[in-house]
Amino acid sequence: xxxxxxxxxxxxxxxxxxxERIRLAIQECNYRFNFVAKVFSTQRTQTIGLVIPTITNTVxxxxxxxxxxxxxxxxYQVLMVNADYxxxxxxxxxxxxxxxxxxxxxxxxxxxxGPIARELADAGTPAVFLFSTLSEGPVSSVGIxxxxxxxxxxxxxxxxxxxxxxxxxxxxxxxxxxxHRYDGYCRCxxxxxxxxxxxxxxxxxxxxxxxxxxxxxLMQTANPPTAIFxxxxxxxxxxxxxxxxLGLSVPRDVSVxxxxxxxxxxxxxxxxxxxxxxxxxMGRRAVQMVLDALGRGEQSVPRHVILNHELVxxxxxxxxxxx
Amino acid sequence: xxxxxxxxxxxxxxxxxxxERIRLAIQECNYRFNFVAKVFSTQRTQTIGLVIPTITNTVxxxxxxxxxxxxxxxxYQVLMVNADYxxxxxxxxxxxxxxxxxxxxxxxxxxxxGPIARELADAGTPAVFLFSTLSEGPVSSVGIxxxxxxxxxxxxxxxxxxxxxxxxxxxxxxxxxxxHRYDGYCRCxxxxxxxxxxxxxxxxxxxxxxxxxxxxxLMQTANPPTAIFxxxxxxxxxxxxxxxxLGLSVPRDVSVxxxxxxxxxxxxxxxxxxxxxxxxxMGRRAVQMVLDALGRGEQSVPRHVILNHELVxxxxxxxxxxx
DNA sequence: AACTTCGATGTAAACGGTTACATATTATGG
DNA sequence: CCATAATATGTAACCGTTTACATCGAAGTT
Numbered sequence: 001x002x003x004x005x006x007x008x009x010x011x012x013x014x015x016x017x018x019x020e021r022i023r024l025a026i027q028e029c030n031y032r033f034n035f036v037a038k039v040f041s042t043q044r045t046q047t048i049g050l051v052i053p054t055i056t057n058t059v060x061x062x063x064x065x066x067x068x069x070x071x072x073x074x075x076y077q078v079l080m081v082n083a084d085y086x087x088x089x090x091x092x093x094x095x096x097x098x099x100x101x102x103x104x105x106x107x108x109x110x111x112x113x114g115p116i117a118r119e120l121a122d123a124g125t126p127a128v129f130l131f132s133t134l135s136e137g138p139v140s141s142v143g144i145x146x147x148x149x150x151x152x153x154x155x156x157x158x159x160x161x162x163x164x165x166x167x168x169x170x171x172x173x174x175x176x177x178x179x180h181r182y183d184g185y186c187r188c189x190x191x192x193x194x195x196x197x198x199x200x201x202x203x204x205x206x207x208x209x210x211x212x213x214x215x216x217x218l219m220q221t222a223n224p225p226t227a228i229f230x231x232x233x234x235x236x237x238x239x240x241x242x243x244x245x246l247g248l249s250v251p252r253d254v255s256v257x258x259x260x261x262x263x264x265x266x267x268x269x270x271x272x273x274x275x276x277x278x279x280x281x282m283g284r285r286a287v288q289m290v291l292d293a294l295g296r297g298e299q300s301v302p303r304h305v306i307l308n309h310e311l312v313x314x315x316x317x318x319x320x321x322x323x
Numbered sequence: 324x325x326x327x328x329x330x331x332x333x334x335x336x337x338x339x340x341x342x343e344r345i346r347l348a349i350q351e352c353n354y355r356f357n358f359v360a361k362v363f364s365t366q367r368t369q370t371i372g373l374v375i376p377t378i379t380n381t382v383x384x385x386x387x388x389x390x391x392x393x394x395x396x397x398x399y400q401v402l403m404v405n406a407d408y409x410x411x412x413x414x415x416x417x418x419x420x421x422x423x424x425x426x427x428x429x430x431x432x433x434x435x436x437g438p439i440a441r442e443l444a445d446a447g448t449p450a451v452f453l454f455s456t457l458s459e460g461p462v463s464s465v466g467i468x469x470x471x472x473x474x475x476x477x478x479x480x481x482x483x484x485x486x487x488x489x490x491x492x493x494x495x496x497x498x499x500x501x502x503h504r505y506d507g508y509c510r511c512x513x514x515x516x517x518x519x520x521x522x523x524x525x526x527x528x529x530x531x532x533x534x535x536x537x538x539x540x541l542m543q544t545a546n547p548p549t550a551i552f553x554x555x556x557x558x559x560x561x562x563x564x565x566x567x568x569l570g571l572s573v574p575r576d577v578s579v580x581x582x583x584x585x586x587x588x589x590x591x592x593x594x595x596x597x598x599x600x601x602x603x604x605m606g607r608r609a610v611q612m613v614l615d616a617l618g619r620g621e622q623s624v625p626r627h628v629i630l631n632h633e634l635v636x637x638x639x640x641x642x643x644x645x646x
Numbered sequence: 647a648a649c650t651t652c653g654a655t656g657t658a659a660a661c662g663g664t665t666a667c668a669t670a671t672t673a674t675g676g
Numbered sequence: 677c678c679a680t681a682a683t684a685t686g687t688a689a690c691c692g693t694t695t696a697c698a699t700c701g702a703a704g705t706t
Contacts, residue, residue, distance in 0.1 A: 002655075002656065002657075002658095002693095002694080002695075003654085003655060003656075004693090005693065005694060005695085006654090006655090008693095009694090013653090013654080014654075014655085015653095015654065015655090018654080018655075032421070032422070033422055033692095033693090034422070034424070034691090034692055034693070035419075035422035035423050035424070035693095036359060036362050036363050036368075036423065036424050036691095036692085036693090037363055037661095037691070037692035037693040037694090038692080038693050038694075039359050039363075039693090040359050040360055040363040040661060040662075040663090040691085040692080040693070040694095041660080041661055041692075041693045041694045041695090042661090042693080042694065042695095043661075045359070055378070055384040055387060055388075056381050056384045056385070056586070058379050058381070061378040061379045062379070064378060065378075068405075077404075077419070078404075079402060080403055081400075081401075082391075096358075096400070098355065099355070099356050099357065099358035100358050100359065101357070101358070101359045208586050208587065208590055209586070237587070237590055237591070238590055240590070240592070241589070241590035241591070241592070241594075244592055263379070263531050263532070264531065264560070264587065266564070267531055267534075267560055267561055267563070267564035268560070268564070268591050268592070269563070269564070269567055269591070269592040269593075270592075271564075325664075325665075325685075325686065325687075325688095326684085326685060326686075327663090328663065328664055328665085329684090329685090331663095332664090336683095336684080337684075337685085338683090338684065338685090341684080341685075356662095356663090357661090357662055357663065358663095359661095359662085359663090360661075360662035360663040360664090360691095361662080361663055361664075362663090363661085363662080363663070363691055363692075363693090364662075364663045364664045364665090364690075364691055365663085365664065365665095365691085366691075647706100648705100648706090649704100649705080649706080650703100650704085650705075650706095651702100651703085651704080651705095652701105652702090652703085652704100653700105653701095653702090653703100654699105654700085654701085654702100655698100655699080655700075655701095656697100656698080656699070656700085657696105657697085657698075657699090658695100658696095658697090658698100659694100659695090659696090659697105660693100660694085660695090660696105661692105661693090661694090662691105663690105663691095664689100664690085664691090665688100665689090665690090666687105666688095666689090666690105667686100667687085667688090667689105668685105668686080668687075668688100669684100669685080669686070669687090670683100670684080670685070670686085671682100671683080671684070671685085672681100672682085672683070672684085673680100673681085673682075673683085674679100674680080674681075674682085675678105675679090675680085675681095676677105676678090676679085676680100
């Protein structure tokens with residue numbers, strides 16, 4: 001029994017002869033290793049739990065790639081679940097993952113300042129928030145400065161001469177990233193002396209399918225915007241599709257900026273101007289931080305890292321053509 | 324101990340008074356349920372393993388949604404891993420999932436006729452192949468008729484008067500779906516009396532980023548195609564992006580048909596003509612079949628279900644404008 | 647040859663639930 | 677009020693691995 005365990009985990013510790021004996025026995029009773037029993041015994045799953053808001057936005061897929069690569073490099077698995085932008089689901093899934101004894105957690109949640117932060121800190125399982133901009137709090141984080149991202153995106157539009165700049169925002173309730181990007185949008189407006197027209201800000205649920213109504217609300221006002229800043233690329237692409245349906249041309253009639261720089265954004269027509277996040281690197285860093293905390297044990301203090309973003313100008317934005 | 328177990332699994336079986344006593348004790352020693360121990364003891368994880376080829380193509384996300392919904396409806400979790408279109412990874416991941424004692428498996432693999440089928444059949448864990456077109460074999464399957472899908476897509480182009488129809492195919496080695504769609508493409512060509520020009524068929528790895536070279540190869544021939552059938556919507560969108568880079572207009576210069584009808588396809592410009600797969604339903608059916616087999620035990624026979632697809636005509640295809 | 651040392655192998659407890667079965671408690675009927 | 681049935685609770689074995697520790701055997705030392 002013990003020798004079999006040794007055989008499996010460090011074959012060099014058992015004599016060649018015994019090794020052979022074991023190999024045969026294994027063949028004989030076509031034995032299959034029981035990972036669950038191992039976990040039960042060691043209390044280590046070699047698994048990192050990942051909670052993402054949705055599987056349909058490929059930013060999360062891209063960061064997952066970085067996460068996955070780094071994890072496998074260290075012999076860890078990734079257990080991914082999606083919460084569908086539902087904060088109740090987030091808590092439920094975190095509990096599920098903790099019950100399943102994941103060694104660490106990486107999560108993108110609607111509100112990293114909410115009760116979930118305490119839950120995580122109490123659980124004693126290393127965790128890091130991904131994508132959010134945090135500078136404090138009991139659980140670590142890695143992201144970009146979403147407020148500055150929003151500021152930069154809006155500034156780009158203002159630089160092009162736009163004055164009626166709308167924001168097509170993902171619902172703040174389900175994403176603090178969207179809220180921070182909105183903060184940056186506001187700051188830019190006030191820096192430029194532009195008025196913040198509440199009619200030019202609409203919040204919609206995440207997902208392409210909700211863009212229609214949002215764009216309609218924006219464009220059917222008395223004084224419609226000449227530029228739209230969308231919370232993410234998916235919504236920007238959705239918005240462009242809707243604008244086209246309304247007979248408007250991007251960027252001639254309306255400029256559009258997105259956020260994330262999803263691969264798709266450089267293939268759509270027109271190619272999307274956007275804020276690039278270093279998502280692959282973010283994913284990598286997140287697992288590094290988890291493994292780091294795992295190494296340190298209890299006495300590790302939360303860290304908050306903020307990576308650089310970058311404005312990528314493509315075809316969906318243009319100078320305001322004054323009528 | 325036993326009462327605690329009862330308390331957790333069927334509270335109605337313990338007296339209110341005892342229930343209270345247990346609740347307090349749980350509070351006291353802030354007990355956390357250990358799912359791994361339960362699994363170890365019961366040999367049931369209430370989990371279905373899911374192997375997908377990539378996380379960046381949203382078809383898989385969409386089918387996963389159906390899968391997830393049906394699974395949770397029956398109290399099952401989904402454990403998703405992606406193989407990145409690598410057949411070695413597929414085998415490795417299947418072994419991993421089996422070691423983790425998943426109760427059933429749903430998988431989309433490069434070749435459902437390959438050795439993995441035997442492995443699965445031998446393992447004794449219920450499994451179903453998703454997306455592939457199978458009519459026999461030891462493991463169940465649910466998909467559409469990919470050959471007919473390819474035929475229908477190509478026929479649509481032929482009906483529009485196109486004679487030089489290219490196929491931008493995902494590498495056959497990594498996807499039998501692509502191969503079947505190609506078979507349909509060939510059948511259409513021969514039915515119409517069109518010659519199958521090998522220069523008009525290129526295989527590329529999956530992913531937007533590989534479309535550039537594929538389209539270049541196609542368009543830089545002496546007699547370039549007037550229509551392109553792509554293995555999936557992602558590649559179709561990639562192709563449209565590349566065609567635009569070459570100064571060609573879709574559909575005026577070149578018509579493009581995709582496959583899958585991913586949500587994004589109705590938002591890009593021009594909106595993509597494609598073959599719709601009932602992906603949500605496919606996901607649901609797959610877990611139903613797994614749970615069904617789980618119910619029957621050993622004596623369940625493999626089933627192969629083929630659902631209907633549908634040609635969705637949008638803006639990316641047009642009649643051949645004869646020069 | 648006896649003693650020490652060291653590596654290889656065997657033994658048994660432990661991990662935390664579940665569950666069959668034994669026992670205790672409560673309800674029911676005569 | 678007792679016998680009996682029904683229901684609630686307690687007991688202990690079990691799942692398959694790891695791991696600390698015991699034991700064994702071979703090689704090296706005196």
